[in-house]
Amino acid sequence: MPIRYFIKQWLMPPGLLLLLLLGAWWLRKRRPRLALACFVAGLGGFWLMSLPLVVEQVARQLETEPPLSVQAWSGLAGRADAIVVLGAGRERGDLAWGGQDQPTGTALERMRFAAQLAKASGLPVLTSGGLHYGTPPSEARLMADRLRDDFGVVVKWQEEGSRTTWENAQMSAAVLQPLGIRRVVVVTQAWHMQRSRWSFEQAGFEVVPGPVGFLGQDHGRPFAGLLPDNRAIWQSGQLLNEVAGLVGYRLFY
Known part of the structure; x- marks a missing residue:
């Protein structure tokens, strides 16, 4: 279980995004274009995960039961x-x-x-x-x-x-x-x-x-949920884990 948990944490955001940023730093001199792509993907991923609006939109796709x-x-x-x-x-x-x-x-x-x-x-x-x-x-x-x-x-x-x-x-x-x-x-x-x-x-x-605990609704966030929010990062991680779980369960069970 600890090994599986360790691997999962690095394969899923935000762990994966951290690896992209580390890869960007490692490749900055040898492969500058690839480094830039990793940097944009890593930083952009963190930015999207921090937005309450993104949480709301992703949650709406998962929250299908009334x-x-x-x-x-x-x-x-x-x-x-x-x-x-x-x-x-x-x-x-x-x-x-x-x-x-x-x-x-x-x-x-x-x-x-x-x-x-x-x-x-x-x-x-x-x-x-x-x-x-x-x-x-x-x-x-x-x-x-x-x-x-x-x-x-x-x-x-x-x-x-x-x-x-x-x-x-x-x-x-x-x-x-x-x-x-x-x-x-x-x-x-x-x-x-x-x-x-x-x-x-x-x-x-x-x-x-x-x-x-419905997340897929307007919670009255300032600026329509387009400002970064630290809680949104955790919520985004939960939602992404759920998406992976939905796919994995249908493949393996």
């Missing part, structure tokens, strides 16, 4: 048998919590929405996510603890072995389908929902999408 209307929450029990919340990493040793690991902000966004769906519909909840950094507790356990303590929702099942979206689906199926549960509400980021829905359908589920 949001669940508030009016539909209470009726979910007629459309599904359980709610599945997908993990989104963890923060290690948060000093504000006595050095205990905590779910990331993205995971908390999913958990908050799942908690509201569970309270409105009465559906049971499964948290899905394995060991992050290879050490316990699992993402599923962290989410279950916080759902109970912070949102008043008791999680019925914890799937603690998965490391990818595909494994989220396969291992959730191993828990739920022997119980006769084949209709699930999947809660994850809107830009991650395409791949999640496909993975869960491949695992034999009927999926009701529960997307959160």
